[in-house]
Each structure stands twice: as C-alpha cells, then as structure tokens.
Amino acid sequence: MVSKSIEAMQGLSFSQFGLPLKWIGLTTFCGDSASPAQANDVSICRHYGVRMKNIMRQHLLSFAALALSACSLDNQPPELTPSCPVFLFILGVAQDAGKPQIGNPDDPAWADASLRRLSTSIALIDRRGDTPKRWLFEATPDIKEQLHRLNAAAPAERTLDLGGVFLTHAHMGHYAGLMMFGHEAAGAQNIQVFAMPRMNDYLTANGPWDQLLRKHNIFIAIMHDGEAEQLAGDIAVTPFLVPHRQEYSEVAGFRIEGPEKSAIFIPDIDSWEDWDAEGTRIEDKIAEADIALLDATFFANGEIPGRDMSGFPHPLVSHSMDRFEDLPVAEKKKVWFIHMNHTNPLLNPNAPERAQVQKAGFNIAEEGDKICL
Ligand SMILES: [Zn+2]
Ligand SMILES: [Zn+2]
DSSP states (O other): OHHHHHHHHHHIIIIISOOHHHHHHHHHHHHHHSOHHHHHHHHTTTTOHHHHHHHHHTSOHHHHHHHHHHHOTTSOOOOSSOSSSEEEEEEEOBOTTOBSOTTOTTOGGGTOGGGOBOBSEEEEEEOOSSSOEEEEEOOOTTHHHHHHHHHHHSOOSSTTOOSEEEOOOSSHHHHGGGGGGSTTTTOOOOEEEEEOHHHHHHHHHSTTHHHHHHTTSEEEEEOOTTOOEEEETTEEEEEEEOOSOOSSSOOEEEEEEOSSOEEEEEOOOSOHHHHHHTTOOHHHHHHTOSEEEEEOSOOSTTSSTTOOOTTSSSOOHHHHHHHTTTSOHHHHTTEEEEOBOTTOGGGSTTOHHHHHHHHTTOEEOOTTOEEEO
16 A cells, blocks of 8 residues: 555656656756746646647747647646645755756756756645645755745745744755845745754854844744654654764754655765664664655765765765665665765766666655655
C-alpha cells in the first residue's frame, strides 16, 4: 500500500505533470523574455493549456514548438495536486549555492536554463480544509522563486501564508533567504521560524537577522533535539542533531510524519561514520521512515579536479551506495539523493551516473517532485 502510493506519485511527477526538467526549463525560458504578467502565466502553463495557447500566439513558431513539447497542450490540463492530501513538494535540489554557481562561467547552465537548479528546499503541504497549509524547510537564497512555485502548486490566500519555516542550520544555503521576509523585501508579519537553541541565539544576537525579530517580520519557535512539533493531529516534525560543521549553530535533520507515511530530511552531514560514532546508524533511520532525503553533495572522489576529496565533510554518493549495497531493495527505494553540488554529475540529465544510481535502486530528487506522506 505504502510503496504503491509512492509509485503513483512518481508516476504523476514524471508522466502526467511532464518532466520537471522541461517545466523548469520552460519557466525560466519564458520568464527571461516575457513581461512579469506573462511570466506568471507561463510558469503555470502545465495547468492552464488554453491560457498558454494565447501566450504562444504572440511568439515565434520556434518558441511555440518548444513550448508545445513541454506543455502537452492537447492533453487535458493535469491535476494540480496529487491524489494524497498531505505531501512533500521538492523546491530545490542543489547544494547551498545552486547551479550554476557564482564564479563558474564555464558551467553550461548559464547558457541552458533547463540545467539550472535551486538550493535545496522542500515544502510540506496539507490540502485538507479550505486553503492548503504549507510549511517550508530551509530559507534558501532562492526563496523568492521557491515561494512562487509553492504558490503555483498549492495556492494559499496570501503568498506568504506559511505555517512555519524549519531551519536545519546556519550555513548560507539554509537560512540566508530569511532576508526576503524583511523590511526591504516582503515586510512579512510574524512568520514562524522553527530553530534549534544555538540557531535561535545566532539569529537573535546578530544583524541583519535580529532586525527581522525586532520588526516582527519573523518570530522564533525554539525546537529541541528529539522533541516533536505537532503541526496537526496527524502531522509532526521532529528535529534530530547530526554531525556537521557547527561554526554558528548546531545542525539538525528532520523526521516528518504525515497521516500515512514519514520522511527524514538530512541535507547536510559530515559522514555516516561520524554519526555511527555518536551511536546513530543511518540504516536505522531509513528503516524507521518511508522516505529518506539524504545529503548527496558530491558524487565521487575526483569530481573536483586536482583535489583529494576523501576528507571532504560530506558522504560521497558513491560511498553511500556502497554502504547501502546490502540493504533490501525496499530499503534502497526509500532513498532520495538531494543537495547536489554544482559539480555533481547527478545534476546533469544525461550523465551515466544517474542511470547508475537508479539501476542500483535509489532515487534522485527532482524539482517539482511530489511525495505523498
Ligand atoms: Zn548545505
Ligand atoms: Zn552545511
């Protein structure tokens, strides 16, 4: 029942909704050349074929051909939401700095927008009730685009209606997007931010973050290791500590429990073996959940030319696959790799490494994926 539901969702993501790669490419392509109003229409073109047709009439034939292939206009507009009422929505899959990364002019993603990826973020969406409830995990530098996508997938009364924003730690890709809630941008009112105790101290004691608190753009709900935050009768989020660089804050992962299933989200960790030494085995965490979104920052040693990466503070995907090799197929199937560095070949749609990972029984998270909970 559980795995059938996951498969159904994967089917929706990749077949009925159209490939996320195409959607993202088209969104960016249209957004680059269209007025803001047009860009808004185009970004939801998968759902409103007729409106898309009107926009396309205004464009050259070559553009129309590209858009047609991505939007499947002759099909009925697909269902906006998955069949399950509570689900995770993948808003970004790249490492903190996104792809392409600053200072890398040779990255083909500068020329080909379909190769661009946003910093890792997921949303938890509960569609029961009159308007969806939405919670964000991580406030990334790409939060503006990510909230736009969230509103297209699960529109609330107001763009900034969020049940809360859960932060894992104080590395720039995971919290710097809070700045967009501030005075110079959204001027948000009392957005709840869930932070661990040291993360709370850091935000409270340092500018510009303390200004967000003083102006009541945000307020902080302090979380504690292993203590569940009950978001609804059957939805809870529980933080747990993981070993990772802790210059400004501790580092958390999350267990997210929905009505049917549960997920763990660990975008950053130094190594599975460091965690072993602290008495926690990742295999046990996977066993206790249905979905495991795991740190896949680097694929293999040699990915960064001229550097020995064996001491890099992230589990290489190649090492994770070796470590999980003897797990039962059903356990491997729970794993979704996420938080990929701009050098990671898993971000390249044509890389043989993608097939290698999928053949070994694991998943690679894509922006636009919806995973039932
Ligand atoms: Zn990170
Ligand atoms: Zn980090």
